[in-house]
Amino acid sequence: MKINEIFLKMLLTIFFVTLIVSLSQTLMISAVDTTYSTLIPENAKHIQTAAQLADIGGIKSAGEYYVLDNDINLVDEWVPIEDFSGTFDGQGYSINNLYVLKSSNRENAGLFGTVINVVTIKNVGVNINSNGVTASSSSGYTSAGGLVGRISGSISCSISVMNCYVTGDVTATSTNSIGYACAGGLLGMSDIYSSSIDITNCYVVGDVTATSPGYVYTGGLVGASCSVYVGKCSVVGDVTATSPSGYAYAGGLVGGGDNGTVENCYVVGDVTAVSSASVVYAGGLIGSGPSLVNIRNCYVVGDVTATSRFGRAYAGDLIGSDRRDNYVSHSYFLFDQTVNGGTLSYVGESLSSDAMKNQQSFIGWDFENIWAINSNTNGGYPYLRGLIANNGNGSLETTTPQSDGDDSSFLSDQSTPSTGSNSSSGDGQLGGFRLLLFVVVVGVIWAIIGVCILLLRKRKTGVTVV
Numbered sequence: 001m002k003i004n005e006i007f008l009k010m011l012l013t014i015f016f017v018t019l020i021v022s023l024s025q026t027l028m029i030s031a032v033d034t035t036y037s038t039l040i041p042e043n044a045k046h047i048q049t050a051a052q053l054a055d056i057g058g059i060k061s062a063g064e065y066y067v068l069d070n071d072i073n074l075v076d077e078w079v080p081i082e083d084f085s086g087t088f089d090g091q092g093y094s095i096n097n098l099y100v101l102k103s104s105n106r107e108n109a110g111l112f113g114t115v116i117n118v119v120t121i122k123n124v125g126v127n128i129n130s131n132g133v134t135a136s137s138s139s140g141y142t143s144a145g146g147l148v149g150r151i152s153g154s155i156s157c158s159i160s161v162m163n164c165y166v167t168g169d170v171t172a173t174s175t176n177s178i179g180y181a182c183a184g185g186l187l188g189m190s191d192i193y194s195s196s197i198d199i200t201n202c203y204v205v206g207d208v209t210a211t212s213p214g215y216v217y218t219g220g221l222v223g224a225s226c227s228v229y230v231g232k233c234s235v236v237g238d239v240t241a242t243s244p245s246g247y248a249y250a251g252g253l254v255g256g257g258d259n260g261t262v263e264n265c266y267v268v269g270d271v272t273a274v275s276s277a278s279v280v281y282a283g284g285l286i287g288s289g290p291s292l293v294n295i296r297n298c299y300v301v302g303d304v305t306a307t308s309r310f311g312r313a314y315a316g317d318l319i320g321s322d323r324r325d326n327y328v329s330h331s332y333f334l335f336d337q338t339v340n341g342g343t344l345s346y347v348g349e350s351l352s353s354d355a356m357k358n359q360q361s362f363i364g365w366d367f368e369n370i371w372a373i374n375s376n377t378n379g380g381y382p383y384l385r386g387l388i389a390n391n392g393n394g395s396l397e398t399t400t401p402q403s404d405g406d407d408s409s410f411l412s413d414q415s416t417p418s419t420g421s422n423s424s425s426g427d428g429q430l431g432g433f434r435l436l437l438f439v440v441v442v443g444v445i446w447a448i449i450g451v452c453i454l455l456l457r458k459r460k461t462g463v464t465v466v
Contacts, residue, residue, distance in 0.1 A: 040089070041065050050074055053095070056088075057081040062117070068093045068124060077101055077131075080113030080149060090124025090164075099131035100144075102173065107142050108149035109135035109172075110188065116152050119159045128168020128206065135172045135188070140179020140214060143188035143223065144172040146204065150182075151190035151197065151225070161186065162200045165387070169237075172223070174212035177245060181212035182223035184255070185235060189217060190225040197228040203387050207237045207269075210255075216241040216248045219255035219287070220267060228260045232370065232384050234267070238302075241273045241280075241287070248273040248280040249287035251320065252300060256287050263296040264370050264384065272305045273313075273320070280313050282306040282341065283320035284333055284348075293319065297365050299332040299356070300348070301381060306341035315341025318348045330364045332356065356381055 044065040047053050049072065056066050064086040074097045100109040108114050110133060111126050126146050135144035143150040146166030151157050164186065172183035182189035185204030190197060199221065210218040217224035220235030230253060241250035249256040252267030262285060273282035281288035284300030295318060306315035314320045317333040320341075328347040335350045355361045357380040359373045365382070367373065373382045 040067055044089075047072075054079060054081065056086075057084050057112075059083070059085075061086040065089070067091060071096060073097055074099075077104065078111070080106060080108060080110055082108075082113045083152075084112050084115045085117045085119060087120040087122075088124065089122055092123050094125035094127055096127045097129045098126055098133065098168075099129050100133045100135070101131060102134040102136040102171070105136050105138075106149075107135060107137045107139065108144070108188070109133050109142075110145040110147055110149040110170075112148045114150045114152050115148050115157075115159060117157055119151075119157070120161075121147065121159070121164060122162045124164050126164075126166045126168075128166065128170070130168075132169040132171055134170075135181075135183070136174075137179075138175045140174055140176030140212075142172045142174045142179070142212070143182040144170050144210075145184045145186055145188035145223070146170050146206070147186045149188045151187065157190065158196045159187075159190075160198045160200075161202060162198075164202045165204070167205045169207045169209070171208075172210040172212075172218075174214065177213040179212065180215035180217065181210040182217045182255070183208050183210040184219045184223035185221055185237065187222045187225070189223045190228075197222070197225050199228070199230045199233060201232045201384075201386055203234045203236075203384075205236045207239070209240045209242075211242045212246065213244050214246040216243045216246065216273075217255035217287070218248075218250045218273075219253055220251070220269065220271075221253045222255070222257065224249070224256040225254065225260075226258055228254065228257050230254065230260070230262045231264055232386065233265045234384060234387065236268045238269045239271045241282075243275045243278065243280075245277045246275065247278050248275045249320070250280075250282045250306075251287035252284050252302065254286045256281075258293070260286070261294040261296075262286065262298060263294075265298045266300070266382065266384070268301045268379075268381075270302045270305070273307070273315075274305075275308045275311060278308065278311040280306045280308045280311065280341075281320035282314070283316045283318055283345075284337070285318045285331075286320070288314065288319070288321035293321075293326045295319070295326070295328045295331050295347075297330050297362075297370075298348075299334075299351075299362075299382065300337065301334045301356070303338040304340070305338075308342070313342040314345065315339050315343070316345030316347065317350075319345060321345070330362070332362070 044067045046067050046069050048069045062085045066088045068090040071093045072095050078098050135142040170183050172181040174181040185208045210216045218239050218241035220239045239250050241248040250271050250273035252271050271282050273280040282304050284304050304315050306313040331348045332351050333348045335352045371382045372385050
């Protein structure tokens with residue numbers, strides 16, 4: 001065999017080995033778990049101060065990507081961001097000392113007063129101080145949420161909220177009998193029927209209250225919305241809806257809504273709906289909805305009360321509504337829970353306190369990836385893996401809210417390792433390595449091709465390489 005043929009085969013062998021190794025390394029890197037990593041666009045707008053944060057609303061936010069680079073500790077009363085329409089990535093940092101006073105008469109109150117069109121909010125915590133967040137108006141329409149007061153838009157709106165939390169109290173008040181007051185620990189309300197709301201891996205620790213002579217919707221997570229999905233979320237706090245003359249809806253997670261799905265969630269707190277002259281609904285998870293609601297793998301610990309002096313009062317362990325087309329599976333309420341109302345609804349399964357602390361009681365639940373249970377955590381009741389809180393340096397840690405009345409601290413889930421930093425540096429390093437690997441592979445390919453061409457030319461001319 002000629003030397004040039006042997007040499008050519010050696011080069012081709014090296015080429016294919018290098019190619020296979022490079023591809024396998026690239027696939028291994030791509031398989032790294034980046035659950036809480038965020039690939040930050042190069043044109044992202046970075047936020048480091050309260051002034052920069054306050055300036056991200058309006059038409060200029062449409063399609064933009066905003067990144068929070070550090071914790072922001074507010075000093076003055078917050079003026080809610082209006083008409084936000086973009087992506088807000090908190091990178092695991094938090095907005096602290098946020099408050100909106102009742103005397104400021106904000107119709108829509110929260111970190112974001114209103115969001116419109118297509119919005120994504122993720123990886124951020126909002127810590128409300130003792131003044132609370134209050135939406136108040138005499139015009140008749142108020143909506144308050146720790147994160148977002150009101151979801152709006154001309155035709156439709158799509159909002160995704162993930163890896164977020166709120167601590168502190170939220171309130172909505174209205175003095176006009178033809179209007180409404182909506183309050184949610186995370187989101188106040190959506191006034192667009194065709195809206196789509198997706199809330200995942202979020203929690204609220206605090207009390208939520210709404211009062212109006214008109215309609216009142218109060219939820220620990222969402223006040224009122226259509227087409228809402230809630231997954232892996234929790235609420236620790238009391239929920240109250242009060243109306244002297246109108247309808248009142250109160251739910252541990254969602255006050256009023258339809259076509260919704262709630263799965264892998266829990267509520268620890270009391271739910272109360274009160275009206276002096278009209279219909280009221282109170283449910284441990286959902287107050288009421290005019291159409292189908294799906295509930296899977298959830299539980300409630302707390303009392304539910306619906307009171308109406310002259311009207312009808314509906315109360316339920318999980319759902320306050322008296323509908324029969326709601327679908328509930330593998331969901332539970334504490335046997336000692338008190339459900340008070342004129343018409344009572346029980347759609348979940350009751351468990352004693354001891355059974356509620358026993359993993360074997362929860363049929364079909366995923367205790368390896370979603371849920372965990374530990375006698376020293378969350379009062380011994382099941383809690384969710386992966387709920388996040390800011391540790392002060394932009395890192396997301398797995399946590400679960402306490403249910404012992406301490407709204408200011410969180411317990412770590414030691415069984416699930418921390419996911420680490422949520423900054424863009426990790427993705428930048430991976431991206432840089434992939435680029436270097438690509439350049440090396442391409443260089444080897446061209447070198448092989450060049451040598452092959454050289455050998456072929458020399459073969460045609462009859463020259464033997466020695």
